[in-house]
Amino acid sequence: MNKTFAVIRREYVERVRTRAFLISTLLLPVFMVAMAVLPALLMRGGDHTSRVAVVDASGAGLGQPVITALGTATFGDSAQVRPRYELTLFTTDTEHLDQVRSGLIAKAGFARDTQPDGWNGVLVLDADTLASGKLHYYGDDVSSPNGMGRLQREISKALAGVRLSHAGVDQALVAKAMAPADVDTAKVTDGKLTGQSGKASFVLAYAMGFILYIAILSYGSRTLTSVIEEKNSRIMEVLTSSLTPFQMLMGKVLGVGLAGLTQMAIWVGTALVLGSQGPHLAGAFGIGAAAGNFAIPSMPPSLLAVFLLYFTLGFLIYGSLYAAIGAMCNTIQEAQQYAVFVTMSIVVGFMSMFGLINNPSGMLGTTMSFIPFFAPFTMPVRWSMTAVPPTQLALSLGLMVLGLLACVWLAGRIYRTGILMYGKKPSWGELWRWIRA
Amino acid sequence: MSSISVESVTKRFAGHTAVSNLSLQVPSGGIYGLLGPNGAGKSTTIRLIMGILQPDEGRIALFGPSGSGSGRNLSSRIGYLPEERGLYKKMKVLDHLVFLGEVKGISRAEARRRALVWLERLEIANWTQKKVEDLSKGMQQKVQFAGALLHEPELVILDEPFSGLDPINAQVMKDIVVEIAAGGRTVLFSTHAMEQAERMCDRVAIIARGKLVANGTVAQVKADFGGRHVALGFSDNRPLADAVLADPRLIARMDDYGASAELKMAEGAQPEQLLAALVNAGVGLRRFEVVEPSLHAIFVAKVGSDLDATPLPVATGAAA
Numbered sequence: 001m002n003k004t005f006a007v008i009r010r011e012y013v014e015r016v017r018t019r020a021f022l023i024s025t026l027l028l029p030v031f032m033v034a035m036a037v038l039p040a041l042l043m044r045g046g047d048h049t050s051r052v053a054v055v056d057a058s059g060a061g062l063g064q065p066v067i068t069a070l071g072t073a074t075f076g077d078s079a080q081v082r083p084r085y086e087l088t089l090f091t092t093d094t095e096h097l098d099q100v101r102s103g104l105i106a107k108a109g110f111a112r113d114t115q116p117d118g119w120n121g122v123l124v125l126d127a128d129t130l131a132s133g134k135l136h137y138y139g140d141d142v143s144s145p146n147g148m149g150r151l152q153r154e155i156s157k158a159l160a161g162v163r164l165s166h167a168g169v170d171q172a173l174v175a176k177a178m179a180p181a182d183v184d185t186a187k188v189t190d191g192k193l194t195g196q197s198g199k200a201s202f203v204l205a206y207a208m209g210f211i212l213y214i215a216i217l218s219y220g221s222r223t224l225t226s227v228i229e230e231k232n233s234r235i236m237e238v239l240t241s242s243l244t245p246f247q248m249l250m251g252k253v254l255g256v257g258l259a260g261l262t263q264m265a266i267w268v269g270t271a272l273v274l275g276s277q278g279p280h281l282a283g284a285f286g287i288g289a290a291a292g293n294f295a296i297p298s299m300p301p302s303l304l305a306v307f308l309l310y311f312t313l314g315f316l317i318y319g320s321l322y323a324a325i326g327a328m329c330n331t332i333q334e335a336q337q338y339a340v341f342v343t344m345s346i347v348v349g350f351m352s353m354f355g356l357i358n359n360p361s362g363m364l365g366t367t368m369s370f371i372p373f374f375a376p377f378t379m380p381v382r383w384s385m386t387a388v389p390p391t392q393l394a395l396s397l398g399l400m401v402l403g404l405l406a407c408v409w410l411a412g413r414i415y416r417t418g419i420l421m422y423g424k425k426p427s428w429g430e431l432w433r434w435i436r437a
Numbered sequence: 438m439s440s441i442s443v444e445s446v447t448k449r450f451a452g453h454t455a456v457s458n459l460s461l462q463v464p465s466g467g468i469y470g471l472l473g474p475n476g477a478g479k480s481t482t483i484r485l486i487m488g489i490l491q492p493d494e495g496r497i498a499l500f501g502p503s504g505s506g507s508g509r510n511l512s513s514r515i516g517y518l519p520e521e522r523g524l525y526k527k528m529k530v531l532d533h534l535v536f537l538g539e540v541k542g543i544s545r546a547e548a549r550r551r552a553l554v555w556l557e558r559l560e561i562a563n564w565t566q567k568k569v570e571d572l573s574k575g576m577q578q579k580v581q582f583a584g585a586l587l588h589e590p591e592l593v594i595l596d597e598p599f600s601g602l603d604p605i606n607a608q609v610m611k612d613i614v615v616e617i618a619a620g621g622r623t624v625l626f627s628t629h630a631m632e633q634a635e636r637m638c639d640r641v642a643i644i645a646r647g648k649l650v651a652n653g654t655v656a657q658v659k660a661d662f663g664g665r666h667v668a669l670g671f672s673d674n675r676p677l678a679d680a681v682l683a684d685p686r687l688i689a690r691m692d693d694y695g696a697s698a699e700l701k702m703a704e705g706a707q708p709e710q711l712l713a714a715l716v717n718a719g720v721g722l723r724r725f726e727v728v729e730p731s732l733h734a735i736f737v738a739k740v741g742s743d744l745d746a747t748p749l750p751v752a753t754g755a756a757a
Contacts, residue, residue, distance in 0.1 A: 006539035014528060234523030238584070241487050241517045242540040420489055 004247045004254075011226075011255020016262060025263050029270040050120040050141065051086045053104045057097040058125045062162055063089045066125065069158035073150070084150075094127055101138075109140040123155075130166075133159055204384050206353070207271065208307055209377055211264060212314065213350040216376070217343065219260035220318040223253055224335055227326030227419070236419050245416035249408070253319035260315060268304075306393075307380045313400045314376025317407045318342060324411035327418030328426055349377035360385040369396045372403025410435060438501050440465045440592050440623040441486055446495030448481055448647075455481040457647040458495070463625055463640075468618045470638035471627040472732070474740055478647040479627040480520045483596050486625075487517055499592070513542045516590035520597050520627075522581050526570040530556070530580055533569055537584035548587060555583035559609065575606050582610060586617070593617055595626040599633060611637065631733035641732065645740035655732065662735045664689065665702040667711060670724030678720040687711050692734055697724070699734050 015021060052070070056063025073084040092100045101124055108119035121139025129135045135155065141147045157178055164174045230236050239248055321342050329335035352374060356365045360382045368374040369382060375396050382388050417434040418426070426434065441463035448456040456478045463469045473479050484490040486497060499511055524533060531552055538548025556562045559579045564572060569580065578601065586593065598614070599607045615637065618624050628634050634641060641658055643651040651658045671678065675696070682688055682698070687706045692699040702708060708727050715722060730738075 003540050003542065006536060006545075010525075010528075010532075010536050013532075014525070018527075230523075233526065234519065234521035235525060236523065237484075237489060237519040237521060238517065238523060238537070238581070239540065240489055241515070241519075242512045242537075 003243055004251045007243065007248060007251025008255040008258065011252055012258045012262075015222075015256065015259040021259065021263070025266055028267055032267075032271065049083055049086050050139075050147075051088075051118070052121045052123055052139075053088050053090060053108075053119045055090045055092060055097065055100055055104065055122060055124045057092050057094055057100075058127055058129050059093065060127075060130050060162075060166075062125045062130055062159075063091060065162045066123070066155060066158040069161065070151075070154050073154055097124070097126065105138050108138065130159070130162065204303070208380050208384065209350060209353040211267060212307075212311055212376060212380070213346065215260050215264055215311070216315055216318050216346055219256055220315065220322045220346075221339065221343075223256050223319045224322040224326040224339060225332060226252065226256065227323050228329060228332055228335060231326075231330060231419060240420060245419065246412045248419070249320060249323055249412055249415045253316055253323055257312070257315045257319055261311070264311065303380065303384050306383045309397070310376040310379050310400070313372075313397075313404055317372060317376075317400075317404050318346065320404075320408045320411040324414040324418070327411075327415045328421075328431065345373045349374040353377055353381050356381050356385070361388075366392065370399055372400045375400055438465050439463060439498075440500060441625065442498045443482070443486065444496045444498075446482075446485060446492040446497060448478075448485060448490060448492050455647055456485065456492075459644065459647065459649055460495075461642055461649070461652070463623065465623055466618070466621050467623065467639035468614065468637050469623070469625045470634040470641040471625060471644065472629065472631065472634055472641055472736060473627070473644040474629060476646075477644045477740075479644065480596055481647075482644070483520075483594055483625075483627060486594065487515070513588060514591050516585040516588065516593040518582055518585045518595045518598055522578055524569045524577055524581055524584075526568070528569055529566055530561070530569060530572070531565040534580065534584055534587060538587040541588035541590075543588050551587050552583065555587065556580075558613075559583055575602050578602060579606065579610070582613075586613070591622050593622065593624045593626075595624065597628060598626050599628065599630060607633075631731070631736050635732040643736055643739060650739045651735060658732070658735060659729050662730050662738070664704075664730070665708060666728050666730045666734065667700045667702060667708050668724060668726045668728045669698045669700065669715075669722065671696055671698075671721065672723040673721035674719055677718045678715060681711070681714045681718050681720070684714075687714065690738060692737060699728075699731065701730065701734070701738070 054063050054067055054070075056066075067087045067089055070085045070087055071083065074081045075084050090100055090104070101122065104119060104122045107117070108122055110118040119139075120141060121137055124136040124138070126135070133156075137148075137151065161171075161174045161178065164177075165171055230239070243251075322339065325335050325338045325342065328338065349368070352364065352368050356362075356368075356378060359365065365378055365382050368378040369388075369392065379388070379393070379396055383393075413435040414431065439462045441461065443459060443461040446456055446459050447454065459478070459482060461482075471479050471482065481490065485492050486499070488497075500514065525536075528536070531549070534552035534555070535545060535548045538552065539545060543551075553562070553565070556565055559582070561572075561576055561579055564576065569577060572580065582595075582598065585595070593614075595614070598610055602610065611633070614624050614626070618639075635655060638655060640654050641651070642649060643658070651661065653661065669678075682691055682693075682700070685703060687703055687710060689701040689703045691701070700711075702711065708725075712725055715725075
């Protein structure tokens, strides 16, 4: 046991000390922050007060209600509310419309620093507008789908209000009737509210699957590389004269796994901090409430436990398989031919997550969480998205442990013979003999 | 009591037999030399003893006839320096030694203490915190040597311990080997440097092409080889000696070094006859001495004639 521990420590310490570990550990959170912050920063570009000239040639006094409706639109967080539009009304008649419009358009679409009193847009309401709902907008921001959608919504609201009041409906009633619906989603588990929104579950599930995928793929395959390096550096002969193959295998897989877990812990910790401190951080970046949409939800402890459990088991299964492949081969190129099978099943597990996001409790999800190779991906995702029956969790974990024992046993047999085999790689028949020997 | 008992062991690799019906008894205590040309099966024999390879036939026992365990199980009592040196290149020297000690079952603190003593003794104490890859090959070899001895094993098995070392480092290592044996422990080492083996070993086994060709104490091997041997040193007129030395009635075989030669006298021939013949021929002599045959001469006589014919194994590590 002490010997295994010595191997674990060596693998762990030597790995965590490397510069590559430090860089990859730091880079991913930086990447995560960038992913959260960049879109918000980019979107902020669209958030400024637009100077809009409203030309009312409707003859029906449409201009004023439109201005009132648009004037209520704001952006920014509670600390700093700013109006979305700065509106000026030009009332005219049909004859002079063209002239007024051309005059205003001539002053529109300039960068703000060259023409401080220019317009961002010109909104023209003509005689048909009230009846047909047709109106024209000329502006520098017409290619922004968000901005135009917003404009259209606000004007529709104003038009509806005017039409209703023309039909004799009381203005106050109109305002009440037009109040927007506001849907707030919340996830239910076992008849209890979890306090997570639907969107939060999705983000969490996806992030976990991704982290697991990256970890197994990069760290699992690192056991393979490291076994081959040991074979090539001939340190293997010293090790075999001191350690049993099982000690070597377990020490390596656990040591590499722990290094992986350390990195995971740093990443997940960063994510949690980002999640809980999201608004503050967003404030620090000066992006306001826009970042609220991207805040990472806090992780419930049960989910964290399930995730870590499956992470560990999954890592050990894949790690021992990768180590066995390393023991069979002499070069990394050679090993990759075999490693493809293992990598494929990791990819299948990862891909299945996307299917699960639509239907976490379906046939596919349930079946896959009983297959040890896929369960590490599917189970945490299902756990985060839906209520998994405890019997299913127990069965899945039981099968995982059995699968792990089988893989470690198999890998140990291959390891025992393989680590000292140089030269040609074994045929399937020889491999079978190693396992039976 | 035998430290190592190898009984009728055969090991075949694809295409050739590396060790053929080999039997050895390495007694407890002293230095045992395993001699042979390249590809003779020395390393394979050592790997079999270590339990790294399994024999196809025969039986190997360590530490007495009841010792059924292989080298792997008894590893805490054995120190092993493989022929293929291997260390983790990125590890620091001291950390590496501590690790090697730990996997032999000694505590971390104790491993550290002993490692520092060894590094001091091997004159690489300044390199303690350097990475292994920054060390010269000779220094790496010393580190691995120390690693094999850290747990104070009662049996030390060294595969070509002196190869690749400069004379000063070889001297340091030799002193350590002699000291271990003087302390009552057993050392088995393989080499093809005969002079060194002759000076250090209590017992030797010479193997060629996987077979044992001579075995026993050095004196015994020499006695078994038999015959009268003469060492010659020439001062001048060396070519005049050729005719005399080519006479099969006088000389059975000769190791010619140019300015000197080691001869085995033919059956029934007397050293005096040879001396007379050389003087008559007018050869200038610096040295004429009746000697024991050197291990080198025995080695060359036993395996030398077909040294070139010895099939070198395919360059696979396990068969070397």
